[in-house]
Amino acid sequence: MQKTLVIPARARPLAFSPQALLPYILWALLTAGLTELLLFRMLSRVGVHIPKEGAVQDGYNLLTGAGSYAFNVATVLAFAAVVLLAHSLAVSRARVPAALVSALAALSLLFAFIEESAGARFAYGLVSAAVMVVLAADAWAGGRKDVPRRLIVTLVVAAYLASQYGTLANHAYRALGIGGSVPGSIGTLEASEALVVAVAFAMFWAWSGLREEGWRWRPPLLHIAAAAVVAVVFLGAYAGENSSTAAILSLWTLGLTLYLPLPLYVLALALYVLTFAACIRNPLRTNEALALGLLPVAGLTLEMTYQHLLAVAAVLLLARAVAVEQAVSAETSA
Amino acid sequence: MLRLSPRRAAVVVLGLALALGLLLTQLDLRLVSSQAMTIVAAETVVQVPPDDPWSDVWEQADAVEVPLSAQQTSVPKGGGSIRAVTARALHDRDRLYVLMEWADATRDMSAIAPQDFRDAAAVQFPASGVTSVPFFCMGQADAHVNIWHWKADWQADIDSGFVGIPEAYPNTAADLYPLQDDPDFYPGRAAGNLLSQTERSTPVENLVAGGFGTLTTAEKQMVGGRGVWRDGTWRVLFVRDLDAGGDAYAKFAPGRTTNVAFAVWNGSKDERDGLKSVSQFAELQLAGKPEAPGVRAGLDRTLVVVIILVVVVGMGTLVVAARVERRP
Numbered sequence: 264m265q266k267t268l269v270i271p272a273r274a275r276p277l278a279f280s281p282q283a284l285l286p287y288i289l290w291a292l293l294t295a296g297l298t299e300l301l302l303f304r305m306l307s308r309v310g311v312h313i314p315k316e317g318a319v320q321d322g323y324n325l326l327t328g329a330g331s332y333a334f335n336v337a338t339v340l341a342f343a344a345v346v347l348l349a350h351s352l353a354v355s356r357a358r359v360p361a362a363l364v365s366a367l368a369a370l371s372l373l374f375a376f377i378e379e380s381a382g383a384r385f386a387y388g389l390v391s392a393a394v395m396v397v398l399a400a401d402a403w404a405g406g407r408k409d410v411p412r413r414l415i416v417t418l419v420v421a422a423y424l425a426s427q428y429g430t431l432a433n434h435a436y437r438a439l440g441i442g443g444s445v446p447g448s449i450g451t452l453e454a455s456e457a458l459v460v461a462v463a464f465a466m467f468w469a470w471s472g473l474r475e476e477g478w479r480w481r482p483p484l485l486h487i488a489a490a491a492v493v494a495v496v497f498l499g500a501y502a503g504e505n506s507s508t509a510a511i512l513s514l515w516t517l518g519l520t521l522y523l524p525l526p527l528y529v530l531a532l533a534l535y536v537l538t539f540a541a542c543i544r545n546p547l548r549t550n551e552a553l554a555l556g557l558l559p560v561a562g563l564t565l566e567m568t569y570q571h572l573l574a575v576a577a578v579l580l581l582a583r584a585v586a587v588e589q590a591v592s593a594e595t596s597a
Numbered sequence: 598m599l600r601l602s603p604r605r606a607a608v609v610v611l612g613l614a615l616a617l618g619l620l621l622t623q624l625d626l627r628l629v630s631s632q633a634m635t636i637v638a639a640e641t642v643v644q645v646p647p648d649d650p651w652s653d654v655w656e657q658a659d660a661v662e663v664p665l666s667a668q669q670t671s672v673p674k675g676g677g678s679i680r681a682v683t684a685r686a687l688h689d690r691d692r693l694y695v696l697m698e699w700a701d702a703t704r705d706m707s708a709i710a711p712q713d714f715r716d717a718a719a720v721q722f723p724a725s726g727v728t729s730v731p732f733f734c735m736g737q738a739d740a741h742v743n744i745w746h747w748k749a750d751w752q753a754d755i756d757s758g759f760v761g762i763p764e765a766y767p768n769t770a771a772d773l774y775p776l777q778d779d780p781d782f783y784p785g786r787a788a789g790n791l792l793s794q795t796e797r798s799t800p801v802e803n804l805v806a807g808g809f810g811t812l813t814t815a816e817k818q819m820v821g822g823r824g825v826w827r828d829g830t831w832r833v834l835f836v837r838d839l840d841a842g843g844d845a846y847a848k849f850a851p852g853r854t855t856n857v858a859f860a861v862w863n864g865s866k867d868e869r870d871g872l873k874s875v876s877q878f879a880e881l882q883l884a885g886k887p888e889a890p891g892v893r894a895g896l897d898r899t900l901v902v903v904i905i906l907v908v909v910v911g912m913g914t915l916v917v918a919a920r921v922e923r924r925p
Contacts, residue, residue: 287607291614336618338628343610374630384632433634433661444660449681452664514877520666522677569629 282354285347289553289576292344295337296560296573302330304516337560341572342368348579357583360401363394367575371568381437388431391571395420395578402582411469416582418462419558423574425455426518426563456519459563463531463538470551471538486540494533498525518564554580635880636661636857638686638693638849645687645694648823650832655696658685663859665874671734671809676872679861682718688839688883693849695720695745695835697859704826705864706753709765714864716749718824718833721858722881724805726844730856730878735806743847744804744812745820747833749864752800752824759795791818800824801835805845815845839883851885 307327314320345368352361367390374387399420402413429448436445467473473480513519513528521528535555542552554577561573621628637659646652660683667677683698697718708715723731724741736742753760762769776782785793791802791814801822803815819841824833839849849855856878862868 283603284607284610287603288610291611332618332622335621335628336614339614339617339621342628343614371630372628375628379630381635381637384635387632429662429664430632430634437635437637437659441659444662444683448662449664514666520664522666564633566633567629567631571632 281347281350285344285351286549288340288344288347289580292337292340292573292576293553293556293560295333295340296557299330299334299337300516300560302326303334304330306330338569341569341576342372344576345371345572348576352579352583355583357401360394360397360579363390363397364575364579366390367394367571371572374568381434385431385434385438387568387571388427388434391565391575392424392427392431394575395423398575398578398582411465411474412581415462415465415469416578418458418465419578419581422455422458422462422563423565423578425451425458427565428452430564453522455563457523459519460523460527460531463535466551466555467534467538470548471534471541482537482541483544486537486544489540490533490536493536494529497532498529516562517559518562518566550580554578631880633878633880634661634663635854635882636663636684636686638688638695638881638883640851640883640885641687641689645689645692645836647694647821647834647836650696650698650823650825650834651827654687655685658687658696660685660698661879663876663879665859665861665876668734668860668871668873668875671871673871676862676866676868677874678863678866678868679874682859682861682874682876684857684859684879686881686883688849688851688885690839690851690885692836692838693883695857697831697833697835697861699831699861700829701826701831701863701865702829703863703865704749704831706749707760707765708748708750708864708869709760709762714862714867714869716824716826716831716864717747717862718831719744719746719860720835721745721860721878722847723856724845725848734875735809735812737808741805741807741845743815743845744806745822745835745837746802746804747800747822747824747835748802749800749824751797751802754795754797755800761795803846817841817843817846849883851883854880854882857881 306323307330345364349361349364349368352358352364367387370387370390374383379387399416402416428451429445432445432448435441471480472482513521519528539552539555542548542555545552557573557577557580561570561577565571565574639658641654641657643654643657645654663682663684665677665679665681667675679699679701681699685696685698687694687696697720699718701716703716705714705716707713721736721742721744723736724743727740727742731737731740731742735744750760762771774782780787783793786795799818799821801820803818803820804812805815806812819837821836822834824831839851841848847855857880858878859876860873862873868874
């Protein structure tokens with residue numbers, strides 16, 4: 264990725280297209296998103312255990328302040344990224360996905376400034392779900408017969424649809440004045456969480472290198488160490504007496520209730536980190552690396568418009584693997 | 598077509614994003630909107646019976662199924678035997694009524710024996726002076742919560758009279774205690790500890806908290822309610838005036854939105870203290886026009902027109918951009 268983007272220092276001005284901005288914006292969004300996830304959404308919640316005095320308090324305020332700033336930058340970049348991705352879709356004549364994605368971005372911007380009704384929220388949720396479904400269908404209809412990619416996109420979209428079913432039905436019931444509770448909302452929420460675990464395993468199989476190399480697959484020691492550290496930190500935080508960190512990270516930030524056996528989550532997390540590291544290392548897996556980074560920032564339950572935008576960007580990167588790569592090749596050939 | 602290095606363009610765009618982020622931070626604005634599940638407390642003109650959670654009046658309230666999970670944040674961790682609670686709410690401009698309903702095959706209304714644990718339920722709101730959503734487990738130091746805790750054994754005390762050792766174990770033999778009716782021998786009761794009382798006016802304890810280990814009985818006990826178990830289902834009703842006074846307590850107003858979280862304890866599964874089923878915060882919106890309309894009120898009427906305009910303009914811009922892009 265880094266090599267393909269190198270531009271000679273004294274190169275004459277190139278023919279600029281909005282798509283050429285996409286890699287920069289996406290990597291910046293991922294950086295800002297992960298920063299706000301750790302310093303804002305997580306640290307401010309873990310902060311209930313931090314002594315509120317002296318240097319510790321100052322450090323806490325500084326870090327959460329930086330996280331809050333990163334959150335605002337990430338929300339701005341999320342709009343920029345989604346608009347650029349929509350533009351990329353429009354250029355490649357994918358008009359329906361382009362229209363839906365731009366409508367979602369427009370609604371997200373509008374809702375940031377007005378107090379929307381239940382009907383408006385339902386409409387927003389429908390547009391978001393429609394984008395997901397169209398992108399999943401697009402992945403199956405595309406020329407690239409990449410079965411693992413199709414399977415993964417389907418699993419990711421199924422997880423989001425299952426997690427959004429209860430919320431969407433709730434908004435619809437309110438908008439239509441229907442009484443009674445939404446049937447099956449708990450079951451679908453649990454199913455979505457199981458799908459998240461399945462997605463981690465599927466991604467590992469498809470993109471870690473295991474599928475290509477089989478029994479000869481040997482991940483770099485650094486990758487194994489990174490996965491092991493994350494898994495041990497997660498397990499340690501979960502099992503320790505002061506156990507809030509893992510629970511907060513999983514529930515507040517990712518939307519997972521951890522109702523399945525804990526070892527499943529630990530294994531899935533370790534494999535996810537291994538896959539992420541393998542994708543970052545492979546220039547041909549830039550889209551996957553970005554998507555794998557953005558998905559945890561978006562989380563599962565999508566309780567903010569910002570999270571909807573991140574989820575759509577991630578699914579778009581997974582479903583249409585050409586987006587960033589096209590942008591890079593266009594830039595280098597210009 | 599523009600003649601500009603992509604890297605320079607990226608620097609410009611990222612610089613704009615950083616500056617815009619700074620501006621948003623300075624103005625304390627967020628470029629996001631919540632899309633979380635909302636429980637609407639409909640405004641009712643029918644009188645809501647405060648002692649009948651199975652009243653027909655609840656037919657007019659929207660029901661929302663809220664998922665619960667085991668409490669995994671602070672020791673003792675666990676519970677989670679109740680997977681969901683159905684929540685409803687109503688208000689009559691004077692009082693807020695919150696109804697919780699969940700399936701529980703057993704009716705556990707006693708906690709007098711060491712091996713017995715009662716059924717219980719709780720609703721939690723941000724305290725009225727709070728500016729951000731508190732941590733959902735007991736709040737945090739700078740964002741307190743107000744909790745209403747219904748206890749089945751307190752309900753039994755009200756419904757059937759206080760059950761003490763002699764009533765629970767009628768065949769017990771005890772030594773003679775001189776001055777056993779002297780208040781000095783019951784310091785908890787004399788000190789006003791709610792847990793020690795034998796005569797109760799409400800089965801709901803009003804509590805405040807600002808983090809783990811800070812849960813405290815509130816000074817003012819003004820939350821009413823009643824829990825009734827019927828055919829394997831509990832329904833627990835909480836009732837309180839919209840404005841209880843004081844920043845420590847939740848404050849409600851028609852047309853305003855706050856947050857609400859739920860917790861349920863299943864006594865027959867040994868659930869007590871941190872062993873329980875909890876939800877995250879959902880939104881609670883009190884229907885009706887606010888007494889002092891906000892700047893954003895009234896925009897919903899023109900929302901559809903505005904959305905259509907924005908979408909059309911956005912799509913038009915995209916189409917034009919795409920055509921310019923394809924032009925040789």
